[in-house]
Amino acid sequence: MTLDGLRLSVSWLSVLPVPARRVDDATCGQAIAFAPLVGALVGGSGALALWGLTALGAPPLLAGLLTVAVLVLVTRGMHVDGLADSVDGLGCYGPPERALSVMRDGGAGPFAVVALILVLGIQAVSLAELSTNPLVVVLACAVGRAGFVLCCRRGVPPARPEGMGALVAGSQPTWLVAAWWLLLFAVAAIAVDWPTAIAVAAAAALLLGFTHHVRRRFGGITGDVLGAASELATTIVLIGATFA
DSSP, rough: OHHHHHHHHHHHHHOOOOOOOOOHHHHHHHHHTHHHHHHHHHHHHHHHHHHHHHHHOOOOHHHHHHHHHHHHHHHTTHHHHHHHHHHHHSSSOOOOOHHHHHHHHOOOOOHHHHHHHHHHHHHHHHHHTTTTTTHHHHHHHHHHHHHHHHHTTTOOBBSSSSSSHHHHTTTTTHHHHHHHHOOOOOHHHIIIOOHHHHHHHHHHHHHHHHHHHHHHHHSBBBBHHHHHHHHHHHHHHHHHHTOO
């Protein structure tokens, strides 16, 4: 069963052709628990791209932009799509049903466009500054997927009775959430530097506030909210690492 959860996490959160043999509530919960590991794997592809582009003499900003493109491709653009839909939902007027309808629509409104430009632009500029330390990309992506674990902690309901959010909302015990974030904080402090570790803590605080807000606005979390949380946390860590 645990191996099924890992397979599902890899196939769901990356383009790797790993077949998911089971898709049920228990396996989806396990997939979320493994998400930071898959995030580190995704970050590894970005780190390799950043290192290779820098070694070939690419200008730092170009290397940063292309690394962002690699990260989007290896996740099928799923997380940035979640960011766009979540921002559009948060930016619209009306009751939760209206916001959820806007998110389901799939079109990119002005809020989504601005959010994507800012977040992806900030990531690219940050990566340009981190071209000599590509391993930070691994950490940032792992922290981003630890956002899945935090958003799916016990007590956080789904916004809809169907969809991915309904399968994973409230599935992660508090001890596991704390364990992942403490581990990533320690890795940042020991293997990188204190500004990056502080950024990991800031990402956790941001996502706590974010889930509180979407719970009030949408009634709970959705798959789009998880994608948005991942991109936000990743961006915060990349920003923090540039202050080292």
